[in-house]
Amino acid sequence: MVYRGPYRIRAEEKDRPAVEHPNDAIVRVTKAAICGSDLHLYHGMMPDTRVGTTFGHEFVGVVDEVGPSVRNLKVGDRVMVPFNIFCGTCYFCARGLYSNCHNVNPNATAVGGIYGYSHTSGGYDGGQAEYVRVPLADVGPSLIPDWMDEDDAVLLTDALATGYFGAQLGDIVEGDVVVVFGAGPVGLYAAKSAWLMGAGRVIVIDHLDYRLAKAAEFAHAETLNFTEYDDIVVQVKKLTDHLGADVAIDAVGAEADGNLLQHVTAAKLKLQGGSPVALNWAIDSVRKGGTISVMGAYGPLFSAVKFGDAMNKGLTLRMNQCPVKRQWPRLFEHIRNGYLKPSDIVTHRIPLEHIAEGYHIFSAKLDGCIKPLIIPS
Amino acid sequence: MPYTPDKPKLAESSDELRARIPGWGADLDPADRPSVPRERFDPTFSGAWWEFPERQPEKVPRERSIEHKFLTPVFGTVSPPRGVSGAIRRYAYKRYSEGRAAHWLLLMVADRVDVAGSTVLSIFSRHPDNPITETGVPAEASHHPVSSRTDDRRTDVRHQALDPFIVAAPWVLAAGVTYVLARKVIRRAA
Numbered sequence: 001m002v003y004r005g006p007y008r009i010r011a012e013e014k015d016r017p018a019v020e021h022p023n024d025a026i027v028r029v030t031k032a033a034i035c036g037s038d039l040h041l042y043h044g045m046m047p048d049t050r051v052g053t054t055f056g057h058e059f060v061g062v063v064d065e066v067g068p069s070v071r072n073l074k075v076g077d078r079v080m081v082p083f084n085i086f087c088g089t090c091y092f093c094a095r096g097l098y099s100n101c102h103n104v105n106p107n108a109t110a111v112g113g114i115y116g117y118s119h120t121s122g123g124y125d126g127g128q129a130e131y132v133r134v135p136l137a138d139v140g141p142s143l144i145p146d147w148m149d150e151d152d153a154v155l156l157t158d159a160l161a162t163g164y165f166g167a168q169l170g171d172i173v174e175g176d177v178v179v180v181f182g183a184g185p186v187g188l189y190a191a192k193s194a195w196l197m198g199a200g201r202v203i204v205i206d207h208l209d210y211r212l213a214k215a216a217e218f219a220h221a222e223t224l225n226f227t228e229y230d231d232i233v234v235q236v237k238k239l240t241d242h243l244g245a246d247v248a249i250d251a252v253g254a255e256a257d258g259n260l261l262q263h264v265t266a267a268k269l270k271l272q273g274g275s276p277v278a279l280n281w282a283i284d285s286v287r288k289g290g291t292i293s294v295m296g297a298y299g300p301l302f303s304a305v306k307f308g309d310a311m312n313k314g315l316t317l318r319m320n321q322c323p324v325k326r327q328w329p330r331l332f333e334h335i336r337n338g339y340l341k342p343s344d345i346v347t348h349r350i351p352l353e354h355i356a357e358g359y360h361i362f363s364a365k366l367d368g369c370i371k372p373l374i375i376p377s
Numbered sequence: 378m379p380y381t382p383d384k385p386k387l388a389e390s391s392d393e394l395r396a397r398i399p400g401w402g403a404d405l406d407p408a409d410r411p412s413v414p415r416e417r418f419d420p421t422f423s424g425a426w427w428e429f430p431e432r433q434p435e436k437v438p439r440e441r442s443i444e445h446k447f448l449t450p451v452f453g454t455v456s457p458p459r460g461v462s463g464a465i466r467r468y469a470y471k472r473y474s475e476g477r478a479a480h481w482l483l484l485m486v487a488d489r490v491d492v493a494g495s496t497v498l499s500i501f502s503r504h505p506d507n508p509i510t511e512t513g514v515p516a517e518a519s520h521h522p523v524s525s526r527t528d529d530r531r532t533d534v535r536h537q538a539l540d541p542f543i544v545a546a547p548w549v550l551a552a553g554v555t556y557v558l559a560r561k562v563i564r565r566a567a
Binding site: 004005006007008009010012020021022023044047048049050051052053054069071072085086087088089093094095096097098102103104105106107108109110113119120122123124125135136138139165168169171174175177193195196197198200201220240241242243244287299300301302323325326327329330334337338339340356357358359360361366367368 | 378379384385387388389391394397398399400401402403404405407409410411412413416417418419420422423424425426427428429430431433434439440441442444445448449450451452453454455456462466470475478481482484485487488491492495496499504506507508510511512513514515516517519520521522
């Protein structure tokens with residue numbers, strides 16, 4: 001997969017990646033996914049996205065080559081690779097903040113390293129390819145357990161871990177009313193995870209009925225299609241006895257459409273780090289003293305967020321890119337116990353050579369697409 | 378309701394939810410949640426056996442944020458800056474920190490220059506750009522385009538009428554400005 005410009009990608013032969021650092025591994029990708037946040041790159045919203053780069057931060061594969069200092073992996077190992085590239089020992093990694101690693105991204109200090117996520121995140125190629133360079137292979141990847149389905153494994157590399165993390169950031173306590181904005185993969189997983197943490201009620205909001213139907217079926221959630229209401233915030237207030245939700249989770253991020261002004265300034269002219277509609281709805285929908293959790297990805301430019309309301313309401317705003325590997329042991333347990341079956345949301349399997357069609361289907365939400373997997377040639 | 382002290386009662390009790398939803402309350406205790414506490418000093422969990430990773434060789438000059446003390450020990454090597462867009466990128470990194478809007482706006486400008494230049498250069502390559510296949514539009518023929526539209530299942534329907542104007546307007550405007558400027562220059566020369 002090679003980026004050619006906004007809304008334009010193609011499948012193309014590139015050189016096989018090489019070992020650039022002694023602790024690199026080269027992984028032959030067996031399955032990848034397109035993530036909703038890949039659409040920010042695809043739509044040209046993320047600065048320093050260079051023509052010729054390869055996207056993809058959700059992938060699993062087989063170790064094909066290891067650098068001279070790799071100790072924990074060997075050729076032939078089946079591995080799942082978290083979307084974060086991290087060193088494991090910098091100030092931040094030592095405290096479990098793997099997504100904030102300070103040793104892998106020279107292009108920015110505000111964000112760590114991410115596969116295939118522009119030079120803003122370190123300039124690494126991603127896994128929507130046949131082979132990918134995996135830096136610091138001793139700390140990132142984990143062996144895929146024998147009992148784990150590969151489709152579940154690939155969804156653990158970002159989407160499920162991020163959704164679960166989003167619910168954690170909400171600091172949910174027993175009986176909380178949780179409202180989730182966005183019924184994409186991360187929103188679905190966040191809604192599902194909210195129950196694990198003891199939510200008393202989970203409401204998912206989106207504008208596509210087929211995704212809301214999935215939220216009801218997969219995540220046992222109440223659903224609201226915001227296009228059916230004059231004001232979705234008022235509707236949430238009505239449903240919560242005018243108190244507001246205890247926790248609001250923004251699983252939308254920069255792709256929120258917004259009104260014409262927001263659409264033009266964010267999606268089209270890229271003058272905002274994203275259209276903050278979902279985040280502003282979250283701020284307005286949550287009760288005073290409530291918590292906002294943000295895992296929807298936003299760009300580095302400012303966004304017009306209703307910060308005054310957040311301050312006046314005494315909200316707690318929590319957010320981060322998910323430190324994926326930290327979530328895995330607990331998520332493995334939940335999958336083994338049958339509480340989570342991540343691959344239930346997969347709707348499409350697209351060969352790598354048809355990646356351009358795959359992006360179009362996912363971006364336009366054509367054909368009832370919720371989560372597409374990419375199958376390398 | 379918010380006008381009285383008690384929290385509104387939910388329709389279902391915790392026991393009813395536990396019976397209905399697989400795994401309900403499995404992580405009820407915050408201590409069972411992997412990212413609690415938010416920062417937990419444990420440098421051994423990741424599998425790293427170094428305190429500071431070995432340094433990756435810098436084969437070509439690597440741009441970096443001026444907020445970093447030095448080039449990070451590990452970095453990506455794809456797409457080094459090149460041409461006009463590369464010059465803009467290098468300037469953005471060398472001159473402005475991440476805290477300055479100019480940094481990001483220059484990078485966005487460089488992205489557009491990169492795309493325009495690459496599109497033109499591709500015409501002279503063995504693999505020129507194909508605006509039809511690269512946009513993935515052929516999928517429209519095979520993945521329920523009609524039902525996706527009629528069922529309100531698409532995300533881009535609302536903007537499809539608007540997009541050509543928003544996307545094309547800057548190009549039309551730029552072409553008009555170029556034409557006017559070129560005409561002035563030619564008339565002045567004549």
